[in-house]
Amino acid sequence: MSLLGEDIVTEDGEFVINIGPQHPSTHGVLHLKVWLDGETIKRIQPHLGYIHRSIEKMSESLSYRNFIYATSRMDYLSAHINNQACALCVEKGLQVEVPERAKAIRILMAELTRLSSHQLWWGCTGLDLGAVTPFFYAFRERESIMAIMEETCGARLTQNYCVPGGVMYDIHPNFRNRVKDTLKQIRSKFNEYEEILTGNVIFEQRTKGVGYISAEDAISFGCTGPTARGSGVSCDVRKLFPYDGYEKLQFKEILEQGGDCYARYMVRMAEMKQSVFIIEQLIDNIPEGEFQAKTKMVLKLPKGEFYQRVETARGELGVYIVSDGAASPYRIKYRSPNFSNLSALERMATGTKIGDLVAIMSTIDLVIPDVDR
């Protein structure tokens, strides 16, 4: 990819600029080559791979217990949910029955992860659009979730808490009380979130009608998660293909019809409340019993293919394992939500102004290590 030696102005009079790979608004090492006519975007070409580690190739030489830890480094803001997807896929192959207690703990952790991820996104969106305060407000609440994670899992970001058959350890004795305190704190702050950003005139003007994508395009580009639900596409894996006992819980799939940045923003804001609602249902009803099913030391999946999808904070993560009966996968594919969501960026941003690109990227909520894997 040559950056130098190319004409800055094309024959059609379009101006070519490079955004990234080191740019604060790209939230990671994403490099966008943008063709501009004045301030209007004509074309976008993402250049990927700055953080490509070939996790799929690495996993081919790791055991079924060990490959899970590499996935914490894909979408690091949904690390627990990535681990859960891999654990579920291995369990599907081994046909292990996971104890009810482990399932409940997994969901609790997954929803806490989603909450913290959306909070970080909310803060960053504010920051991208010129409001500095939301970032500090979001990190204030997020910190208490991180502390819960640290206490039970031993890590704040890359939890590595899910193992095939359940979770690694039982929850910390303080877990229930701390989660309840945190939820109380977060619930009291939702109004503050709405006041400071949602109703703000500048914010509305920067996001309403910007970065539109239709429902048909969103499906065709393989968009999932809040990005697609902002266009009214029903795609919540927790509802459509429930796993780990989501079918027993009461919650709503949030859909907005706008298809623009504001709709995607509203979906995530409402999803935070749904996550709180899910945790409240479970926190006093964690079943007693084992936290891990008994499994063999060396796991060997039978010959065949296994596919498992979960809903991460950004959309549908698919884990596709092809096994030849050995102790490590023959081929593993991660269908990452960000990779497909990013592919729709050009459709959303073409025709808008360069300043809107930041708002669009912000509401897709990209995590670049998940794009590059």
Place this chain on the structure above:
Amino acid sequence: MTTEEIKQSVSALFPDVTYDEAGEFLNVLTDSKGLKPLMQALRRNSEFDFDYLFCLTCIDWKTHLTMVYHMLSKSNNHTVVVKAKIADVNTPEIETVCDIWETANFHEREVFDLFGVKFINHPDLRRIFLDEDWEGFPLRKNYVDENMIEI
């Protein structure tokens, strides 16, 4: 549609395809020549209406390559997996499905980058993750890198 109904409808249009039902989804097996018309029918016929291609990848079986397409229909709520065998491992080629699903564009570039499969009629077939001057295709089983150390 149930699995049996999908099988009947596909067989009526494409008598040559075979099926594998060992896994979670119905697998429709074809070859690199028969892929494109099958995919067009699966997308455009309203009885199938597979509008969401949720996973596109490749598997290297050493003797041949297999392209794997996972598809879901949002309206009919059924899933199917299409597998296309590419017999020629040295110069693998297959028709693109970019014009049917937009998401295939990036995913096919990824397969081209890591497996070396050439997609005929792809609008922008370049490496997506690795450098343009990278030699070899890392996810192929015969790939050797002198920097790789056996542990």
